[in-house]
Amino acid sequence: xxxxxxxxxxxxxxxxxxxxxxxxxxxxxxxxxxxxxxxxxxxxxxxxxxxxxxxxxxxxxxxxxxxxxxxxxxxxxxxxxxxxxxxxxxxxxxxxxxxxxxxxxxxxxxxxxxxxxxxxxxxxxxxxxxxxxxxxxxxxxxxxxxxxxxxxxxxxxxxxxxxxxxxxxxxxxxxxxxxxxxxxxxxxxxxxxxxxxxxxxx
Numbered sequence: 001x002x003x004x005x006x007x008x009x010x011x012x013x014x015x016x017x018x019x020x021x022x023x024x025x026x027x028x029x030x031x032x033x034x035x036x037x038x039x040x041x042x043x044x045x046x047x048x049x050x051x052x053x054x055x056x057x058x059x060x061x062x063x064x065x066x067x068x069x070x071x072x073x074x075x076x077x078x079x080x081x082x083x084x085x086x087x088x089x090x091x092x093x094x095x096x097x098x099x100x101x102x103x104x105x106x107x108x109x110x111x112x113x114x115x116x117x118x119x120x121x122x123x124x125x126x127x128x129x130x131x132x133x134x135x136x137x138x139x140x141x142x143x144x145x146x147x148x149x150x151x152x153x154x155x156x157x158x159x160x161x162x163x164x165x166x167x168x169x170x171x172x173x174x175x176x177x178x179x180x181x182x183x184x185x186x187x188x189x190x191x192x193x194x195x196x197x198x199x200x201x202x
Contacts, residue, residue: 023076027084030072033065034091037098059101066099069109078112080120093125103136124173131158143169144178147185155186 021027040061044050050058069092076083079092096109110129113121131141140161147155157178160166167177175181 019082021085021088022083023079024084026072026076026079027088029068030079030084030088030091030095033068034094036061037065037095062098062101065095066102066105069095069099070105073109073112078109078116078121080116082120089120090122090125093122093129097125097129097132100132100136103133106133106136124175127173127175142166143173143175144181147182155182157182 040054040058044054044058072079079089081089083089084092093113096106099106106129110126110133113126113129127143128145131143131145134141135146135158140159141157142161144157144160144163144166146158148158149155160178163178170176170178170181176184
C-alpha cells in the first residue's frame with residue numbers, strides 16, 4: 001500500500017487549479033520592487049524616524065517605483081492574481097499603498113482594483129488603499145486601517161467615518177475588531193520589537 005502525505009494529496013487535488021501567471025517577468029519585477037520597499041522601510045526607526053538622507057532615499061525610491069508601476073499598468077492593466085500571481089499582486093498593492101506623493105495615481109489604481117473580482121484582487125487590499133487615500137486627502141477613513149501615534153505616544157486610528165459601525169465593516173472583510181488591530185499595531189511598532197520580514201508592511 002502506498003501512503004501519501006497531506007501536502008501530496010493537496011497538490012494532487014489542486015493540480016488543475018494552479019495556473020501559472022500570464023506575465024511571469026512582470027511578476028518578478030514587481031516582487032523585486034516590493035522587496036526594495038521593505039528593505040528600506042526596515043532601516044527606518046520604529047516611530048518612522050528618518051534622517052535627511054533616508055528621507056531623500058525614500059522619496060527617490062517611491063518616485064521611481066511609482067513611475068515603473070504606471071508603465072506596467074498601462075501595459076497589462078491592474079496586476080491581478082491571474083496575470084502575475086497572488087504574491088506579486090499583493091506586492092503591486094503595497095507599492096501603490098506607499099505612493100502617497102501621487103494620490104491621483106493611487107485613486108486611479110483603486111478604481112481599477114474595484115472593478116476586479118475578489119478572486120483577482122484582495123478586498124482587504126482595496127480597503128487599505130481606500131483608507132489610505134481618504135487619510136491622504138484629509139477625509140475620515142472607512143475601515144480603520146490607517147493608524148497614527150498621538151501626542152501621548154499612543155497608537156490609534158486616524159478619524160473614522162461612522163465609527164460605531166467600523167467593526168461590522170471590518171468583519172465583512174474578515175478583519176478583527178478595531179481594538180484588536182490597535183493593540184496589534186502598537187505591539188508591532190513598539191521600540192525594540194521584531195517583525196516578520198516576510199510580512200508586507202502596510
